[in-house]
Amino acid sequence: MTRVDAFRAAVDASVYSVRRAWGYAPTWLLRVIVGYLVLAVTPAAQVLVVSWLVETSGGTPREFVPPLVVLTVLLGLGQAMEQNTNLIGQRTANRLRARYQDELMRAVAALPPQRVGQAQTNATIQGCRSSLPDLGRLASSVVASAGALVTAAALCVSVWRISPVAGVLVVAALLPNLLVFAWDAKMQDAAFVPYGEWERRSEYAVEQLVGQRTATELATLGSGAVVAEVADTRRRTANAILDRILVLLTRTGTISGGGTAILLGGALAGVVVGGSGGAGIAAGIVGVLSGVAATRSAGFSFGDLISFAPKVRAYRQFVESVSHSVDTQIRSDAQSVDARRLTVTYPGSTEPAIRELSFSAEKGQIIALVGVNGAGKTTAINTVLGLLEPDAGVVAVDGVDATALPLAARLGYFGLLTQEFGRYEFTVRDTIRIGRPDGKATDDEIWQALDSAHAGDFVRRLGDGLDTQLGSQFGGVGLSGGQWQRLALARIYLRDAPIWILDEPTSAIDAEAEQQIFAELQRTRSDRITIVVSHRAWTLKGMDHIYVLDEGRIVEHGTYEQLITQQRRFSQIFAEQVA
C-alpha cells in the first residue's frame, strides 16, 4: 500500500465510521464533536488571553483581573473538557462497538453453510472480532483528528499575529507525525493477517484448555500442560510478528519526534526574534507549547485513522459479502425426494467418495442409509442437502432439480440432526427455539416438541422448566449426552420441515428411550419424509426401504426382512446384532 493509498483508505474508513456513528448514536457523536471543538479552540484562546494578561500585568487590578479570570476559566475548562470528552468518547465507542458486533454476528449467522467452518472464513471472522474495539473507537478518533486540525489552524492564526513564521511552523510540526503514521499503517497492514492467524491459533489452543468437554479430557489425561505449551508457542509467534512492527514504530516515533521538535524549535526562535515585546513572546511561547500537546494528540488520533483503516476495510468486505436477503423460510410440504446417480469427489481426492448413488423416498416413508464407517453416508446426505456439489447426478425435490433453488431456500425443506449437534448452554426455551429461523415458538409448541423427543419429562423435573439455564459453565444444569441429544431432536420436531435427515439420532440415548423415540417417528411418519442413518439393526426393522452403502456405492437395498434373507452385505454388517 503506497502512502497515497494509505491516506485514501484512512479517508474512506473515516467517512464510513462517522456515517455509522451518525446512524447509530447521533447524540453521542454530537457530544463528542462539541467536546473536541471546545478543546480545539482552547489553546488559541489561551494564547490571546496570555497576551492580554501580560499587557495588563503592570496595571491596576481592574485591568489585569479580567484576563486572569478568563485564563483561569480557560484552564479549568480545558482540564474538565479533556477528561469529559475522553469519557464520552469511550462511552460512544462502547455503543458503536456493540452495534458493530451485532452486525458482525448477524453476518456470521447469515453465512451460507459452505462458507461456515472454512479456514479462511474463520480467520476473517476472528480478525474482525479482534478489530471491534478499534472500530468502535474510530469515529471519536476522526473527530479528535479534525479537532487537532482546528487546533493547529487556530494556533496558526493566533501565533501568526506574533510571528508569521512561527505560525506556519506550528502547523508544519504536524507533518512529521502524519507522514510517519502513513508509513506505520503500511507496516501494520502487512502484519494484520499473519498476526491474526497466529493469534487465532493460540486462542484455539486456549479454548481447548478451558472448553468443558476438552478440558475434562485433558485433565483426565493430565496433558493440559502440553496444550498450554502449544498455546504459548503460538502466542509467541504472534507476538514476534507484532514486536517487529512495534520496533519499527518506536524508531519512526523517534524520527517524527525529532522532526516535530526541530519545527517547534524553529517556531520558538521565530517568536523570540519576531515577537514584539514581552506580551508577544509570552503568548507565542504558550502557543508553541500548546502546539507540542496538539501535535502529540494529533499524532495519536491520525495514527488511529491510518492503522484502523485496514481493519475497517476487512470488516466491511466481510459484512458486505454476506447476503442477508436469503430465504430461510421452512417449506410447508414436500411429496418426494430423489437422489439420482450422484457421484461426488472431494477436492484433492482422486477417487469419488460416492459413485452413481441413487435412492428415493416419498412423503410418509422412512428410509435408511446404512454402511460401515467411511461408506459414504454423510457424503450422500450432504449432497442431498446441497452442502456438497456432485460431479454428476441430480437431487430432485417433488421432481424438480433442487440446484435450481438458492441453497438457503433448499435447506428450508430439511430438518437435519447430525452427530455433531450443538449443546447450547442457554435456557431450555432458547435452546429449542433455535430450531426455527425466526426463533418464534409458543411454550405449548416447545413442550410438544420436547415431548415428541422424549425430553419433556426430564425438562419438567428441572427447577425452572423452560427457563432453566442449561450447562455448567454458567451455573446451569448439567445434562447427560443422551439428554442433550433429545433436546437436539426436539429442535427438529419444532422446526417440522417436510424432509427429516437424522444421522444416528439416538446414538447417545438409552435403549428404552430409543424405542420410544423410534415409535414416535413411526407414529408421525405420515407428516413427512424421513431419512435415517443408523448403525443399530433393530431400529431398521420398521423402515420402508434400506439402502446399503459400501465404498461409495449402493450394493443392496430392500426392506429389513428382504436384506436379512439375501445374506449379503447387510447381513455381514449387522451379523452380530441380528444373530
Ligand SMILES: Nc1ncnc2c1ncn2[C@@H]1O[C@H](COP(=O)(O)OP(=O)(O)OP(=O)(O)O)[C@@H](O)[C@H]1O
Ligand atoms: N472433507 C473430506 N475430504 C476428503 N475426503 C473426505 C471428506 N469427508 C469424507 N471423506 C472421505 O469420503 C469417504 C466417505 O466418507 P463419509 O463421511 O461420507 O462416510 P460415512 O459413511 O458417513 O462414515 P461414518 O459412518 O464414519 O460417519 C471416506 O473415504 C472419507 O475418507
